[in-house]
Amino acid sequence: MLTETHRREISRLWERKVAQDASSLSNAERHRNLHPDSAELLHALAVGLRVKRAVEIGGSSGISTIALAAAMQATGGTLISLEIEPRRQAESKETTARLGLDVHVDYRLGDAGAALPAIADVEMALIDCEKQDYVRFFDRLRMRAGGVVVADNVLSHHLTEYVAHVRAVPGAESITLAVGQGLEITRLP
Numbered sequence: 163m164l165t166e167t168h169r170r171e172i173s174r175l176w177e178r179k180v181a182q183d184a185s186s187l188s189n190a191e192r193h194r195n196l197h198p199d200s201a202e203l204l205h206a207l208a209v210g211l212r213v214k215r216a217v218e219i220g221g222s223s224g225i226s227t228i229a230l231a232a233a234m235q236a237t238g239g240t241l242i243s244l245e246i247e248p249r250r251q252a253e254s255k256e257t258t259a260r261l262g263l264d265v266h267v268d269y270r271l272g273d274a275g276a277a278l279p280a281i282a283d284v285e286m287a288l289i290d291c292e293k294q295d296y297v298r299f300f301d302r303l304r305m306r307a308g309g310v311v312v313a314d315n316v317l318s319h320h321l322t323e324y325v326a327h328v329r330a331v332p333g334a335e336s337i338t339l340a341v342g343q344g345l346e347i348t349r350l351p
């Protein structure tokens with residue numbers, strides 16, 4: 163479960179993101195993170211569905227990593243965390259190590275587009291990277307039947323093309339939730 167210590171770390175990262183958004187830092191220097199409410203929902207979904215193999219595309223400095231790694235601690239599973247930017251991933255590693263969650267994370271540095279084809283049997287995936295890559299990365303996911311894909315920022319960034327794309331998958335069920343910056347939650351057949 164998410165403990166108060168996990169929640170404090172999530173709040174610390176989120177408050178830094180909000181402060182950076184209000185400053186004059188360039189986009190490259192800013193940390194972009196998942197809203198804490200979305201992290202709570204992601205955690206509850208992964209634990210409730212007893213997910214043992216999860217992937218996040220865009221781990222950044224680690225709010226979603228904390229949420230999903232804590233879920234993997236509860237289910238006995240592993241989170242594969244994909245991130246292209248080394249400093250953000252290094253910070254995430256430091257945080258999960260401090261929380262004792264690092265043993266539940268398989269960190270991979272590099273382009274998710276190159277890594278995804280080799281990652282099969284995924285039960286839950288989070289897509290939280292550059293918005294123009296959402297459709298392409300969704301199509302590269304190798305999900306297990308009944309797997310769930312969560313995409314962040316669908317409301318904040320009006321990701322109508324992505325939403326239409328996932329809803330066109332035959333047999334898929336998909337809903338937009340106004341949680342955090344807007345989550346599209348898609349259950350595959």
Ligand SMILES: C[S@@+](CC[C@H](N)C(=O)[O-])C[C@H]1O[C@@H](n2cnc3c(N)ncnc32)[C@H](O)[C@@H]1O
Binds near residue numbers: 195221224225245
């Ligand atoms: C919005 S942030 C992710 C926030 C993170 N999920 C969290 O909860 O803190 C997006 C991240 O995606 C990473 N990213 C962008 N393109 C990527 C790619 N092709 N492969 C892997 N990571 C990528 C960026 O470097 C950035 O750190």
